[in-house]
Amino acid sequence: xxxxxxxxxxxxxxxxxxxxxxxxxxxxxxxxxxxxxxxxxxxxxxxxxxxxxxxxxxxxxxxxxxxxxxxxxxxxxxxxxxxxxxxxxxxxxxxxxxxxxxxxxxxxxxxxxxxxxxxxxxxxxxxxxxxxxxxxxxxxxxxxxxxxxxxxxxxxxxxxxxxxxxxxxxxxxxxxxxxxxxxxxxxxxxxxxxxxxxxxxxxxxxxxxxxxxxxxxxxxxxxxxxxxxxxxxxxxxxxxxxxxxxxxxxxxxxxxxxxxxxxxxxxxxxxxxxxxxxxxxxxxxxxxxxxxxxxxxxxxxxxxxxxxxxxxxxxxxxxxxxxxxxxxxxxxxxxxxxxxxxxxxxxxxxxxxxxxxxxxxxxxxxxxxxxxxxxxxxxxxxxxxxxxxxxxxxxxxxxxxxxxxxxxxxxxxxxxxxxxxxxxxxxxxxxxxxxxxxxxxxxxxxxxxxxxxxxxxxxxxxxxxxxxxxxxxxxxxxxxxxxxxxxxxxxxxxxxxxxxxxxxxxxxxxxxxxxxxxxxxxxxxxxxxxxxxxxxxxxxxxxxxxxxxxxxxxxxxxxxxxxxxxxxxxxxxxx
Numbered sequence: 092x093x094x095x096x097x098x099x100x101x102x103x104x105x106x107x108x109x110x111x112x113x114x115x116x117x118x119x120x121x122x123x124x125x126x127x128x129x130x131x132x133x134x135x136x137x138x139x140x141x142x143x144x145x146x147x148x149x150x151x152x153x154x155x156x157x158x159x160x161x162x163x164x165x166x167x168x169x170x171x172x173x174x175x176x177x178x179x180x181x182x183x184x185x186x187x188x189x190x191x192x193x194x195x196x197x198x199x200x201x202x203x204x205x206x207x208x209x210x211x212x213x214x215x216x217x218x219x220x221x222x223x224x225x226x227x228x229x230x231x232x233x234x235x236x237x238x239x240x241x242x243x244x245x246x247x248x249x250x251x252x253x254x255x256x257x258x259x260x261x262x263x264x265x266x267x268x269x270x271x272x273x274x275x276x277x278x279x280x281x282x283x284x285x286x287x288x289x290x291x292x293x294x295x296x297x298x299x300x301x302x303x304x305x306x307x308x309x310x311x312x313x314x315x316x317x318x319x320x321x322x323x324x325x326x327x328x329x330x331x332x333x334x335x336x337x338x339x340x341x342x343x344x345x346x347x348x349x350x351x352x353x354x355x356x357x358x359x360x361x362x363x364x365x366x367x368x369x370x371x372x373x374x375x376x377x378x379x380x381x382x383x384x385x386x387x388x389x390x391x392x393x394x395x396x397x398x399x400x401x402x403x404x405x406x407x408x409x410x411x412x413x414x415x416x417x418x419x420x421x422x423x424x425x426x427x428x429x430x431x432x433x434x435x436x437x438x439x440x441x442x443x444x445x446x447x448x449x450x451x452x453x454x455x456x457x458x459x460x461x462x463x464x465x466x467x468x469x470x471x472x473x474x475x476x477x478x479x480x481x482x483x484x485x486x487x488x489x490x491x492x493x494x495x496x497x498x499x500x501x502x503x504x505x506x507x508x509x510x511x512x513x514x515x516x517x518x519x520x521x522x523x524x525x526x527x528x529x530x531x532x533x534x535x536x537x538x539x540x541x542x543x544x545x546x547x548x549x550x551x552x553x554x555x556x557x558x559x560x561x562x563x564x565x566x567x568x569x570x571x572x573x574x575x576x577x578x579x580x581x582x583x584x585x586x587x588x589x590x591x592x593x594x595x596x597x598x599x600x601x602x603x604x605x606x607x608x609x610x611x612x613x614x615x616x617x618x619x620x621x622x623x624x625x626x627x628x629x630x631x632x633x634x635x636x637x638x639x640x641x642x643x644x645x646x647x648x649x650x651x652x653x654x655x656x657x658x659x660x661x662x663x664x665x666x
Contacts, residue, residue: 092590093133093221093560094186095158098625100150101135102128103612107625115586117601118594119636120610125623126594129610130223130564133157133592135191137221138214143197152194158186159220161559167219174212176204189213221560224545232519232532232548239517241548242501245555246477253473254512257466261511264459271452274445285442288435291421295432298413300425305418308411315404318396325393333386348386351379463509470513474503478517481551488547488581493574494540496525499548519548539568543578550581553588560590567597575599583665598640602657603665607633634658 092113099106103125120126132155135141146153161167168187190202191213201213232238243254274281314321334346355375362369414425421431478501485499504516520529521544523536530536536544546566567578579600585591586605595601607628628636637654639645 092160093157093592094160096132096136097154097156098129098132099155100147100153101132101155102145102147102153103623104128104132104625105147105623107623109608109625110627111590111592112606113586113590114605115583115603116590116592116606116608117604118592118608118610119596119601119640120623121612121639122596125610125612125625127564128623129608129625130562130594133221133562134223135193136189136213137217137223138201138210141191141193141197141199143193143195146193146195150195152192154190154192156188156190158188159559161187161220165219167216170212170215170219171203171208174203174206174208174216176206176208187216189216219559221562222549223562224542224549224564224566232545235516235518238519238532239512239515241552242474242477242481242503242517243512245481245552246473247555250470250473250477253466253469257463257470257513258511260459260463260466261509264456264463267452267459268456271449271456274449274452278445278449281442281445285439288439288442292432292435292439295417295421295428298417300414300417300428302426302429305411305414305425308407308414312404312407312411315407322393322396325389325396329386329389329393332382332389348379348382351375351382355379460509464514467509467514468505471503471505471515474501474513474515474517477501478503484551485544485547488550489544491577492543492547492581493570493577494523494543497540497544498522498529499544500529539565539570542566542568543570546578546581546585550585553585560592561585563591563593565594565596567595567600571597571599579603579661580664583661596640598637598654598657601637601640602654602661607636609636 093111096109096111097107098104098109109129118126118129131139131145135155136157159167171187188202188204192200192202199210201208201210203213203216232241243250331347333348355372358368358372358375362372417428418424421428482499482501486497489495489497489499498521500520500522502516502518502520504518506514506516508514519532521532521536522529523540523544532541532544542563542565546563549561563582566582567575570578575597576599578597579602582591582593582600583603593600593604601607608625609628609632611624613624634651634654635645637657638647638650641653642650644650
């Protein structure tokens with residue numbers, strides 16, 4: 092709901108500050124006084140096109156600012172936040188501030204929550220908050236999607252639950268179908284990839300590389316390439332430690348083991364006479380044991396070298412070549428090769444199961460499509476029923492608005508293609524008078540007729556989905572008498588659910604307003620200045636304004652009496 096509007100430098104309005112309230116607000120004034128400037132100002136706040144000629148003569152710019160009471164979760168706040176406006180945690184308790192400035196040179200600037208935004212963003216935010224019906228922009232329900240949405244809302248909660256269930260199923264259907272299309276569209280590529288992975292894994296499995304095997308083979312290769320030198324060193328060391336074989340012995344007492352044992356034997360007879368010498372003897376015994384073990388190990392080592400030979404070296408070189416080939420293809424290290432193989436096995440398993448997945452998805456998609464088609468038919472039936480009720484309700488309103496032969500029809504056409512909203516095309520058609528052919532809204536009807544049609548629609552739709560604010564500019568054009576009274580009643584009815592702001596020249600309409608704002612033009616011919624004073628009317632001045640609208644004579648007693656009757660009658664109906 093719009094709470095406060097400030098206008099400066101716009102047309103004949105030098106400066107005006109309006110406090111607006113819930114319910115029905117009417118704006119009146121003599122022709123040319125500047126009533127339309129109020130609607131123009133609100134239009135600028137909603138992203139309407141700005142003309143430099145709208146800037147007041149002598150002013151550098153025109154500005155319009157508004158404070159709007161809107162819930163923290165309202166889509167308008169979300170759109171403002173998306174555009175970069177700062178939304179505090181307690182923003183829901185504060186009015187949403189929107190503004191528009193237009194320079195005399197034609198430059199335009201928009202703000203939301205104090206932050207500059209593109210004009211289109213201001214339009215998006217405004218579209219969530221306010222609906223304008225004027226002679227040049229009657230149709231918020233012009234687009235087929237908007238007409239379908241309005242009908243769906245009017246259809247009620249049961250329909251909303253059906254639509255929600257349908258949309259959840261449709262989203263699942265779309266995901267499954269997209270996966271099926273993706274798999275089948277790349278089936279050849281997937282088969283080729285599977286064959287390549289299979290061949291690569293077979294080559295790796297044939298080699299069966301082990302972790303760190305490349306390092307172990309490198310060390311073994313170095314050993315085998317130097318086997319003669321290693322054997323000679325081991326034999327020499329063994330001989331020095333324990334002596335040569337008996338057949339080869341020349342000096343049996345020249346080896347280290349015997350020398351140490353002789354030393355140990357020389358101490359054995361006296362170790363019981365001195366503890367320190369006994370400890371030394373023990374150490375020599377340990378050395379003797381270690382030397383014997385080392386000599387034995389050297390013998391085993393040398394014997395093992397004797398069992399190895401060129402054949403093993405050839406095997407090692409062959410194994411290293413096989414692993415090097417895998418490393419060049421699948422990773423610099425054996426671990427990288429093994430990791431690639433594991434990942435490829437998982438990918439291959441996915442590719443191999445694609446055929447089964449295709450069959451499974453095909454069955455699922457077909458089942459979901461059949462279920463959606465059935466659900467869409469239910470949506471169509473509900474829409475047809477709701478369309479008939481909507482048309483009848485609007486026709487009743489039109490009859491009261493001096494269009495007794497007008498007829499609104501809601502055309503629900505089933506389509507072959509399923510969408511997220513079913514399989515229906517919804518179109519609102521108007522037959523403005525008897526004998527005319529039904530045509531889409533906006534065609535075949537005068538501006539005044541279309542204004543009343545839109546009023547009738549908004550009154551009926553507001554009972555199911557009230558909007559925040561409606562602005563009507565000359566909705567009563569071309570009518571008078573009882574029809575004018577009925578328009579006033581309908582606007583008051585709409586105002587039970589929404590904030591309604593109406594620019595009118597009919598006293599029968601103005602009498603139903605909860606708040607009356609008058610635009611009064613004043614001129615100073617000597618100074619060459621024309622200005623408009625915009626402000627709310629107290630009860631007594633409201634009688635005078637209605638008397639002026641009735642007879643052009645606000646001082647006429649009979650006109651005042653008539654004006655009083657209008658106000659009293661309207662007030663009595665609203666009780």
